[in-house]
Amino acid sequence: MVNTKVTLSGLELDNPVIPASGTFGFGYEFAELYDINCLGSIALKGTTREPRFGNPTPRIAECTEGLINSVGLQNPGVDKVISEELPKLAKVFHKPAVANISGFSVEDYVVTCEKLDKEDQIGLLEVNISCPNVHNGGMSFGTDPDSAAEVTRAVKAVTTKPVYMKLSPNVTDIAEIACACKEAGADGISLINTLMGMRISLTTKRPVIANKMGGFSGPAIFPVAVRMVWQVYEATGLPIIGMGGVQSAEDVLELMLAGATAVEVGAANLVDPLASKRIVEDLPAAMERYGFTSLTDMIGGAH
Numbered sequence: 001m002v003n004t005k006v007t008l009s010g011l012e013l014d015n016p017v018i019p020a021s022g023t024f025g026f027g028y029e030f031a032e033l034y035d036i037n038c039l040g041s042i043a044l045k046g047t048t049r050e051p052r053f054g055n056p057t058p059r060i061a062e063c064t065e066g067l068i069n070s071v072g073l074q075n076p077g078v079d080k081v082i083s084e085e086l087p088k089l090a091k092v093f094h095k096p097a098v099a100n101i102s103g104f105s106v107e108d109y110v111v112t113c114e115k116l117d118k119e120d121q122i123g124l125l126e127v128n129i130s131c132p133n134v135h136n137g138g139m140s141f142g143t144d145p146d147s148a149a150e151v152t153r154a155v156k157a158v159t160t161k162p163v164y165m166k167l168s169p170n171v172t173d174i175a176e177i178a179c180a181c182k183e184a185g186a187d188g189i190s191l192i193n194t195l196m197g198m199r200i201s202l203t204t205k206r207p208v209i210a211n212k213m214g215g216f217s218g219p220a221i222f223p224v225a226v227r228m229v230w231q232v233y234e235a236t237g238l239p240i241i242g243m244g245g246v247q248s249a250e251d252v253l254e255l256m257l258a259g260a261t262a263v264e265v266g267a268a269n270l271v272d273p274l275a276s277k278r279i280v281e282d283l284p285a286a287m288e289r290y291g292f293t294s295l296t297d298m299i300g301g302a303h
């Protein structure tokens with residue numbers, strides 16, 4: 001009998017598998033397909049202070065071993081998330097969820113985090129300073145250590161729940177950004193968000209995506225995720241939610257050996273809506289196959 005439980009800053013999860021923000025809606029949509037209580041938690045759709053319509057279409061470009069998206073943080077805004085989306089989720093999911101928060105100013109992050117922090121359903125705040133698809137915000141906070149620290153400090157000042165800063169891989173030194181977040185009080189780090197990418201149509205001779213560039217995710221970025229989780233674990237020792245191209249229980253184990261305490265599954269949900277469930281179900285057998293009896297005991301085991 002293996003033990004799949006892990007603990008993220010005091011939040012005990014039955015298993016480390018969490019569908020990633022932006023690939024699983026507000027969770028309840030997937031409850032029509034299966035009992036989503038099998039998941040460790042759910043990272044909710046990225047939420048901003050005001051409602052957002054998102055970027056013009058087309059927003060998706062298919063690639064070998066992945067896809068590029070430029071959704072642009074489409075969401076109903078924090079007030080509607082609290083009044084309409086969370087109650088729908090509460091009917092079908094009985095565990096704490098991960099709120100994912102984006103902003104265009106430090107004040108935006110503060111207001112949105114402060115509101116979500118008051119919700120009992122939310123167990124952890126994942127603060128996204130890494131969205132590559134918006135101007136004047138998102139990734140611009142996550143590619144500069146001082147800005148990353150400023151957002152972290154401001155959010156920590158108004159919240160009581162664990163704050164995990166979601167970092168961009170589009171930087172030269174990921175450890176520098178992670179250390180800045182740690183010094184500013186972050187409880188943990190989530191990484192990696194998408195890599196900047198682009199496709200051009202040979203038919204139209206124009207970029208496929210209306211916004212020209214977008215965030216590349218999927219299995220092709222998995223080795224980058226392993227490398228960055230490894231580096232952030234070494235540099236900070238903070239708990240990490242690892243993600244980036246995870247497709248299987250074996251990928252979960254590999255990211256945990258690199259240093260992740262929990263693992264988000266992203267693009268795989270878009271290819272197969274049952275992907276996260278399958279990974280949860282496959283995990284015990286994969287642990288036995290590779291000789292792991294406790295997930296908690298193997299975190300960072302490759303160092």
Ligand code: SIN
Nearest residue numbers: 070071072073131133
């Ligand atoms: C988006 O909504 O454009 C994606 C969010 C993200 O990559 O952080």
